[in-house]
Amino acid sequence: MAANSRFAVAVHALSLLAWREGERRSSREIAGSVATNPVVIRRLLTQLQRAGLVRSAHGAKGGFVLGRPAARISLYAVYRAVEEGGFFALPEKGNDACPVSCRMKGFLGGVFSRVESKVAPELRKTTLADVVRRLPA
Amino acid sequence: MAANSRFAVAVHALSLLAWREGERRSSREIAGSVATNPVVIRRLLTQLQRAGLVRSAHGAKGGFVLGRPAARISLYAVYRAVEEGGFFALPEKGNDACPVSCRMKGFLGGVFSRVESKVAPELRKTTLADVVRRLPA
DNA sequence: CCATAATGTAACCATTCTAGTTGCGATTGA
DNA sequence: TCAATCGCAACTAGAATGGTTACATTATGG
Numbered sequence: 001m002a003a004n005s006r007f008a009v010a011v012h013a014l015s016l017l018a019w020r021e022g023e024r025r026s027s028r029e030i031a032g033s034v035a036t037n038p039v040v041i042r043r044l045l046t047q048l049q050r051a052g053l054v055r056s057a058h059g060a061k062g063g064f065v066l067g068r069p070a071a072r073i074s075l076y077a078v079y080r081a082v083e084e085g086g087f088f089a090l091p092e093k094g095n096d097a098c099p100v101s102c103r104m105k106g107f108l109g110g111v112f113s114r115v116e117s118k119v120a121p122e123l124r125k126t127t128l129a130d131v132v133r134r135l136p137a
Numbered sequence: 138m139a140a141n142s143r144f145a146v147a148v149h150a151l152s153l154l155a156w157r158e159g160e161r162r163s164s165r166e167i168a169g170s171v172a173t174n175p176v177v178i179r180r181l182l183t184q185l186q187r188a189g190l191v192r193s194a195h196g197a198k199g200g201f202v203l204g205r206p207a208a209r210i211s212l213y214a215v216y217r218a219v220e221e222g223g224f225f226a227l228p229e230k231g232n233d234a235c236p237v238s239c240r241m242k243g244f245l246g247g248v249f250s251r252v253e254s255k256v257a258p259e260l261r262k263t264t265l266a267d268v269v270r271r272l273p274a
Numbered sequence: 275c276c277a278t279a280a281t282g283t284a285a286c287c288a289t290t291c292t293a294g295t296t297g298c299g300a301t302t303g304a
Numbered sequence: 305t306c307a308a309t310c311g312c313a314a315c316t317a318g319a320a321t322g323g324t325t326a327c328a329t330t331a332t333g334g
Contacts, residue, residue, distance in 0.1 A: 004225065004226050004291085004292075005225075005226045005227065005228040005292090005293090006292085007225050008225060008226065008227055008228050008241070008245050009228060011241070011245060012228075012237070012238065012241045015237055015241065016237050019237055026308085026309065026310090027309080027310075028308095028309085032232055032235070033231075033232050033235040033237055033238045034228070034230075034231065034232070034238065035228075035230040035231050035232050035238075036228075036230070036293075036294080037293080037294055037295065038309095038310095039293095039294075039295070039296085039311095039312090040292095040293060040294065040295095042309095042310065042311070042312090043293095043311095043312090045310095046310095046311075046312090056309095056310060056311090057301095057302080057309085057310080058300075058301040058302055058308095058309060058310050058311085059300090059301045059302020059303060059307095059308070059309055059310080060301090060302055060303045060304075060306090060307060060308040060309065061302075061303060061304090061308075061309080062301080062302065062303090062308075062309045062310060063309075063310085064310095075248065087224050087256075088141065088142075088144050088145060089141050089142045089145065090142065090145055091142040091145050091146060091149075091171070091172075091173075093171075093172040093173070094170075094171065094172050095169055095170050095171070095172050098169070098170040099272065099273045100149070100152055100153050100156055100170055100272055101149065101170045101171065101172075103271060103272055103273075104145070104148070104149045104152065107268060107271055108145050108148060108149075111212065111260075111263065114259055115256055115259055115260065118255040118256060118259045119224075119252055119255060119256060122251055122252055122255045123248075123252065126248065131244060134240060134244055135236065135237055135240055136236045136240075141320085141321075142321090142322090143321085163279085163280065163281090164280080164281075165279095165280085173322075173323080174322080174323055174324065175281095176282095176283090176322095176323075176324070176325085177321095177322060177323065177324095179281065179282070179283085180282090180283085180322095182281095183281090183282070183283090193280095193281060193282090194280080194281080194330095194331075195279095195280060195281050195282085195329070195330040195331055196278095196279070196280055196281080196329090196330045196331020196332060197277095197278060197279040197280060197330090197331060197332040197333075198279075198280080198331075198332060198333090199279075199280040199281060199330080199331065199332090200280070200281085201281090
């Protein structure tokens with residue numbers, strides 16, 4: 001299972017928190033909905049916490065809540081929090097003696113950043129509040 | 138290195154073919170520019186051949202040429218040829234008893250396809266002919 | 275006809291990434 | 305005190321990728 005479903009799981013977990021905003025949810029509850037292990041959820045939510053998207057409380061009756069209102073958490077914020085790299089990768093090597101190879105890195109870097117600049121606004125359009133609106137009350 | 142550089146390597150290889158359009162290039166030559174193994178190149182170009190982007194010739198003086206004019210090969214065609222999945226993955230599991238989990242798959246599928254619909258036109262804008270224009274003669 | 279130079283492909287290995295799991299210390303509330 | 309909970313480290317399993325070797329097949333040129 002090397003498929004990268006971190007973004008999907010993060011949105012799922014945050015949607016649960018947004019669904020009943022304000023109520024604490026334990027990693028065990030969230031893991032139950034996502035059908036995975038609580039530790040996997042805690043690992044992922046640690047990343048989201050560093051980005052300010054969630055806050056956690058230790059101890060009994062502890063758990064997670066959103067770090068700010070659902071309407072102010074876009075899918076792009078989630079994407080940035082869990083995916084460090086972009087969509088594609090540049091190869092680290094290359095033959096510097098070849099004039100084509102020399103130019104490829106710069107060229108592809110430009111392509112990748114133009115792609116990113118199209119994806120970002122699309123993901124910014126949707127917030128967790130929009131997600132909740134699609135969920136049953 | 139488990140980084141996914143297939144797209145970058147494919148564009149690099151095709152750019153070499155477009156640079157001196159019509160001349161055959163062996164996998165060894167291409168591998169020399171990309172700084173990898175000829176078998177890696179042949180494996181990748183086999184995929185591109187299935188998509189019609191290159192043609193190969195066996196035997197001595199064999200090698201690869203573009204399957205159609207460089208101006209008619211967009212980066213999107215390359216992307217489709219080498220990347221089967223989309224950018225993100227949907228988790229295969231989920232708790233069907235949870236109303237949030239039940240809706241996530243459909244919701245995320247919509248998000249992913251909207252992202253794809255922004256990326257595709259951006260990649261379609263650039264062809265191999267555009268790449269060659271940026272290369273030294 | 276034969277040597278040479280190529281592709282196509284299978285097999286295998288090393289590395290890296292992800293998710294899953296166990297265990298445990300620290301913290302909090304009842 | 306006790307139970308619930310996060311944080312984190314360590315380990316495992318499985319998959320994907322790229323690199324490498326090997327070999328059958330095919331085409332060219334003398």
